[in-house]
Amino acid sequence: MSTIFRNILAVLAGVVVGSLVNMGLIMLSGNVIAPPAGADVTTFEGLKSSIHLFEPKHFLFPFLAHALGTLVGAFVTAFFAKSHKIKLALIIGGVFLVGGVVNVLMLPSPIWFNILDLIGAYIPMAYVGGKVAAKRSLSPKRYK
Numbered sequence: 001m002s003t004i005f006r007n008i009l010a011v012l013a014g015v016v017v018g019s020l021v022n023m024g025l026i027m028l029s030g031n032v033i034a035p036p037a038g039a040d041v042t043t044f045e046g047l048k049s050s051i052h053l054f055e056p057k058h059f060l061f062p063f064l065a066h067a068l069g070t071l072v073g074a075f076v077t078a079f080f081a082k083s084h085k086i087k088l089a090l091i092i093g094g095v096f097l098v099g100g101v102v103n104v105l106m107l108p109s110p111i112w113f114n115i116l117d118l119i120g121a122y123i124p125m126a127y128v129g130g131k132v133a134a135k136r137s138l139s140p141k142r143y144k
Contacts, residue, residue, distance in 0.1 A: 003082045003083055006080070006081065006082045007081050007082055007083065007084065007088060009080070010076070010077045010078075010079075010080040010081040010082075010088060011077050011081075011088055011091060011092065013076050013077065013080060014073040014074060014075075014076045014077030014078075014088075014089075014092045015073060015092065015095055017072055017073055017076045018069040018070055018071075018072050018073020018074070018076070018092060018096060019069065019073070020069075021065070021068055021069040021072045021073070022065045022066065022068075022069030022070075022096075023065075023069075024065075025061055025064055025065035025068060025069070026061065026062065026065045028061070029060075029061030029062070029065070032061065033057055033058060033060065033061060035050075035054075035058065036050070036053035036054055036055065036058065037053075038050065038053060039051075039053050039054070044106075044107075047107065048106075048107055048108065051107060051108055051109060052108075059109070059110075059113045062113075062117070063113070063116065063117055063120075063121060066096065066100060066117055066121035066122065067120065067121040067122075067125045068125075069096065070092065070093055070096040070121060070122050070125040070126050070129070071125040071126070071128060071129040072129065073092045073096065073126075073129070074089035074090075074092040074093060074125065074126040074127075074128075074129030074130050074133070075089070075129035075130070075132060075133040076133075077089050077091070077092050077129075077130070077133075078129065078130040078131075078132075078133035078134050079133040079136065085130055085133065085134040086127070086130040086131065086134060088130070089126050089127065089129055089130025089131075089133065089134075090123065090126050090127065090130065092126050092129075093122045093123045093124075093125065093126025093127070094122075094123075094126075096121075096122050096126070097118065097122035097123060100117055100118055100121065100122055101118065104117070104118065
């Protein structure tokens with residue numbers, strides 16, 4: 001398999017797996033930390049209109065979802081990439097960061113959360129995931 005093709009597949013796998021982790025944590029969040037009374041979190045419009053009811057604890061799982069989704073996605077990408085592992089992991093961070101920016105523009109979250117989320121959940125987690133995977137990745141040396 002060519003290097004370019006394998007790297008493209010690695011990035012696609014990272015986006016898919018990272019998104020699954022993100023959504024899984026978001027779906028789990030309401031079972032761990034109940035939404036505020038009167039908040040409709042089943043639709044985007046309901047979430048948008050009731051976000052003013054949220055306390056800091058309600059932002060824990062969204063942050064974890066963004067950070068861990070990016071971390072796992074970057075890890076998967078760097079693990080399976082044939083070359084440029086850290087660069088490709090950072091591409092995953094960039095893709096998820098764009099999603100985070102769109103989320104900030106669409107959902108009126110508190111400014112402290114927006115800053116924390118955009119600065120801490122994407123590029124740093126992508127870098128960490130890439131570095132960890134680069135040390136453990138599949139390489140021909142490992143099988144000789």
